Amino acid sequence: MSDEQAAPKNAPPVPPAGAGAAVPPTPQPTPPPLQSAPVAPHEPAGLSMAPGGALGEIPDAAKLGTHATNFRFPDHFLWGAATSAHQVEGDNTNNDWWAWEQAGKVAQPSGRAVDHFHRFREDFDLAQAVEHNAHRFSLEWSRIEPIEGEFSEEAIQHYRAVLMALRERHMEPVVTIFHYTLPHWLAAKGGWEHPRIERYFARYVQRVAHEFGPAVKYWITLNEPVVQVFKGYLIGQWPPGKSEWPAALTVLRRMLRAHVRAYHLLHEARADAMVSIAQHVLALSADDPHRWSDRLSVRTRGYLFNELFVDALHHGALRVPGLFWERLPMGRTLDFIGLNYYTRDFVRNSGYDLPGLVGGIAARDHRAQVGKLNDLGWEVYPEGLATFLRRFARFKLPLMITENGVPAVDDEDRWNFIYLHLWQVARAISEGADVIGYLHWSLLDNYEWADGYKARFGLIEVDRATMKRRLRPSAWKLAHIIRRNEL
Numbered sequence: 001m002s003d004e005q006a007a008p009k010n011a012p013p014v015p016p017a018g019a020g021a022a023v024p025p026t027p028q029p030t031p032p033p034l035q036s037a038p039v040a041p042h043e044p045a046g047l048s049m050a051p052g053g054a055l056g057e058i059p060d061a062a063k064l065g066t067h068a069t070n071f072r073f074p075d076h077f078l079w080g081a082a083t084s085a086h087q088v089e090g091d092n093t094n095n096d097w098w099a100w101e102q103a104g105k106v107a108q109p110s111g112r113a114v115d116h117f118h119r120f121r122e123d124f125d126l127a128q129a130v131e132h133n134a135h136r137f138s139l140e141w142s143r144i145e146p147i148e149g150e151f152s153e154e155a156i157q158h159y160r161a162v163l164m165a166l167r168e169r170h171m172e173p174v175v176t177i178f179h180y181t182l183p184h185w186l187a188a189k190g191g192w193e194h195p196r197i198e199r200y201f202a203r204y205v206q207r208v209a210h211e212f213g214p215a216v217k218y219w220i221t222l223n224e225p226v227v228q229v230f231k232g233y234l235i236g237q238w239p240p241g242k243s244e245w246p247a248a249l250t251v252l253r254r255m256l257r258a259h260v261r262a263y264h265l266l267h268e269a270r271a272d273a274m275v276s277i278a279q280h281v282l283a284l285s286a287d288d289p290h291r292w293s294d295r296l297s298v299r300t301r302g303y304l305f306n307e308l309f310v311d312a313l314h315h316g317a318l319r320v321p322g323l324f325w326e327r328l329p330m331g332r333t334l335d336f337i338g339l340n341y342y343t344r345d346f347v348r349n350s351g352y353d354l355p356g357l358v359g360g361i362a363a364r365d366h367r368a369q370v371g372k373l374n375d376l377g378w379e380v381y382p383e384g385l386a387t388f389l390r391r392f393a394r395f396k397l398p399l400m401i402t403e404n405g406v407p408a409v410d411d412e413d414r415w416n417f418i419y420l421h422l423w424q425v426a427r428a429i430s431e432g433a434d435v436i437g438y439l440h441w442s443l444l445d446n447y448e449w450a451d452g453y454k455a456r457f458g459l460i461e462v463d464r465a466t467m468k469r470r471l472r473p474s475a476w477k478l479a480h481i482i483r484r485n486e487l
Ligand code: FCB
Pocket: 001, 002, 084, 087, 223, 224, 227, 280, 340, 403, 441, 448, 449
């Protein structure tokens, strides 16, 4: 989810006038060949020849069949898709998002979602059919601890069955502990602003670690904490609907500390656990690249939104240069870095206090160099992914793409998106980034928070009237890449 959408919702997936300089407006990747390609040299010429500059040259996908690059992904690369409980399970009536929907704050209520709660085996069969060897999903806190301090054995059994179903299909679970939704009882107490939230979170994590810890290696403690703080506490678009900088800072600090506690609990349950958060990374460019203040805002906003949280967990201190410094109980509480990447925004400075330095999102319409817009009006900007993989490589930790996807009714757009982004992943790996997996958002069409059901993110199309599933052609095309582990 782009963290602030200035472009009109539902913009049609057509390239704006003048598109093409930065990103080919209508990329047409050649589908993977059906015969198996020869084993590729590790650093294919097509990638290493990308000319210098920060971003290098954008590949002309029309000319780049998969056999043209023959890039080989690392052995044991994790390939799969991601979901989150509230977006797919259905009837999560006991959390703050459900209440938010019922209060009419969003386009549509989630209702039965896509009934994944009852159909997960069928959905995993489909994922297996298209070669996925990993799957990211989230535990729903409001099901596991529906009443304060009381854990539901039934819910725990359910997630045990989910994990078992993945194991039976040889899919590595990547488990998110908190993906935006709080149980009612906790939201009613003030949620992340409650002074004892870290303890509440730790109690939940302790139970989860005890129940599932031995069976799960990859954990995501918090999904996109900074997006949640921004949407929930700065622009008031998500629960609890506030616009207060002090509250935002309080919540941010508590989320950091909550992660640190969770990190230890998960490692107690399994020494070789790999723990991270999922960090949303949003590419940013200056509204006017010649304006110094816009460039300053790109840096400020970029640090706060894209880097601060990971930086704090790694170094053991929350640092906002010139403004704030606070030590965390300890550093090095990331075993890998999960990155969620979707799009780019243009930033315009609006002053020299903190909100001004963060700036605002500028309209895109006047731009010549803008990529194709997706169904929600977000720009398709694949090279941003390589930029972030390169930038986060400095932490010297494995990187996992925990989300990357596109709302697209036209499945050809989805395939183009996947192909162009994988090309960027390949490029970053060939430059030395230690990328261990690519999880597409999403396995299924699902409930896209404030945007409801119109956004179609799924490798699997879902007809919500009948709940019928159908694998989209893009899922089969991706399967060819996964099978050969080669682009
Ligand atoms: C991400 C969220 C995920 C989904 C996608 C489109 O920011 O983590 O739940 O909404 O955006």
